[in-house]
Amino acid sequence: MSVKISLPTTFTERHRHIVEQYIRDARLNSTEWQDLLKTFDLLAQARVQVKGETRTFAAIHQTVVQEPIASDFLSRLLQLANPEQEGIPLKAAYARTITDRLLKSGWYNLDIRYSLYLRAYCIFWWDSFAKGYIFEVAVYRDLRRAGIAFVAHDITDPEQRHLSFDLLVSNWRGDVKTSTYFLEAARTRVLQHDFYITRLYNRERRRSVWAVIMQTEVWAAIDGEVETTELSQTHQRFPSASHFYHRNRRLVVAAYEVWKEKLLSYQQGVE
Amino acid sequence: MSVKDMFENRSPEEVEALFDNWAGRTFEDIPSDTFFATLEDIETQRLPQCIDMEGEIVEDKLVFTPPKDVPLPFTVRDNEIILGDYTIRVHLQSIDDAMPTVA
Numbered sequence: 564m565s566v567k568i569s570l571p572t573t574f575t576e577r578h579r580h581i582v583e584q585y586i587r588d589a590r591l592n593s594t595e596w597q598d599l600l601k602t603f604d605l606l607a608q609a610r611v612q613v614k615g616e617t618r619t620f621a622a623i624h625q626t627v628v629q630e631p632i633a634s635d636f637l638s639r640l641l642q643l644a645n646p647e648q649e650g651i652p653l654k655a656a657y658a659r660t661i662t663d664r665l666l667k668s669g670w671y672n673l674d675i676r677y678s679l680y681l682r683a684y685c686i687f688w689w690d691s692f693a694k695g696y697i698f699e700v701a702v703y704r705d706l707r708r709a710g711i712a713f714v715a716h717d718i719t720d721p722e723q724r725h726l727s728f729d730l731l732v733s734n735w736r737g738d739v740k741t742s743t744y745f746l747e748a749a750r751t752r753v754l755q756h757d758f759y760i761t762r763l764y765n766r767e768r769r770r771s772v773w774a775v776i777m778q779t780e781v782w783a784a785i786d787g788e789v790e791t792t793e794l795s796q797t798h799q800r801f802p803s804a805s806h807f808y809h810r811n812r813r814l815v816v817a818a819y820e821v822w823k824e825k826l827l828s829y830q831q832g833v834e
Numbered sequence: 835m836s837v838k839d840m841f842e843n844r845s846p847e848e849v850e851a852l853f854d855n856w857a858g859r860t861f862e863d864i865p866s867d868t869f870f871a872t873l874e875d876i877e878t879q880r881l882p883q884c885i886d887m888e889g890e891i892v893e894d895k896l897v898f899t900p901p902k903d904v905p906l907p908f909t910v911r912d913n914e915i916i917l918g919d920y921t922i923r924v925h926l927q928s929i930d931d932a933m934p935t936v937a
Contacts, residue, residue, distance in 0.1 A: 588855065676842055686857065801870075
């Protein structure tokens with residue numbers, strides 16, 4: 564079947580380079596992370612033409628990959644005893660079906676140059692989606708174990724997945740985002756929720772550390788102590804809590820474990 | 835890296851191996867120094883953005899019509915724009931009130 568792919572005219576060799584680097588699992592610096600997010604945003608507008616019908620990469624991803632597998636994946640994820648570990652092979656199993664799904668849809672042709680960008684686009688967003696929910700489920704399990712009172716959206720319900728926030732804790736609206744998704748949100752939107760739970764890699768401890776980035780009011784309410792820091796110096800203090808400014812907003816970053824402990828005391832004191 | 839190294843120029847076997855490894859990758863948490871440096875880059879590279887929006891007068895109220903297919907960084911509700919903690923509410927002055935008094 565004749566497939567024609569048109570990449571956006573603004574998609575340059577630099578963007579292709581970034582996709583290649585990312586797929587090779589190369590370590591990216593801060594500029595490259597931004598470029599990567601911009602690259603996959605740009606690819607959303609790339610077009611595939613088959614028999615006179617044209618669709619964007621974003622539309623193909625939504626109808627051929629995301630909608631058919633998301634709810635099934637999330638239902639299975641919720642059944643796992645250890646979602647953070649067992650969720651990775653599960654999302655990989657779904658990712659490995661993407662090429663077949665694209666081929667069967669007729670929008671993908673292995674012989675067409677640039678078809679690989681459609682495949683890369685679909686895997687990138689599938690991987691981000693799946694890892695985002697694996698993390699989210701792991702956070703909910705941990706909060707429940709800790710005895711934190713919260714209400715979370717039902718991730719198996721597509722409508723609830725589109726709510727602007729993921730969970731309510733003591734009337735604060737929160738979101739759970741992997742570090743990649745958090746940066747995408749910071750790049751494209753105003754960080755308006757009361758708190759964001761994310762995960763960062765701590766080079767000194769050589770392991771991932773969960774972090775909470777929140778409005779100062781939340782941290783003040785749960786009695787957090789903090790020092791104000793330049794954004795560029797924040798990583799040196801992390802996981803100790805510090806204030807920093809982003810888009811004229813004063814935010815606090817603290818280690819998730821510390822936040823959780825203070826939040827539990829706060830909830831016990833209020834109730 | 836040359837263009838020859840780009841993944842669309844690799845052999846099918848190499849490409850399959852790359853995609854297969856990618857599919858199985860675990861969390862790639864961004865190191866905290868890179869994360870905050872990226873946030874700082876986002877901050878410094880932020881360009882003023884403009885979104886065109888239409889409005890119409892409905893019963894003495896200016897009602898905004900948000901553009902379709904444009905992801906908005908704010909919420910629009912009738913005569914209100916909700917941006918973070920701020921709600922911008924537009925009240926129309928009646929034309930009679932707005933006209934300067936002529937002696």
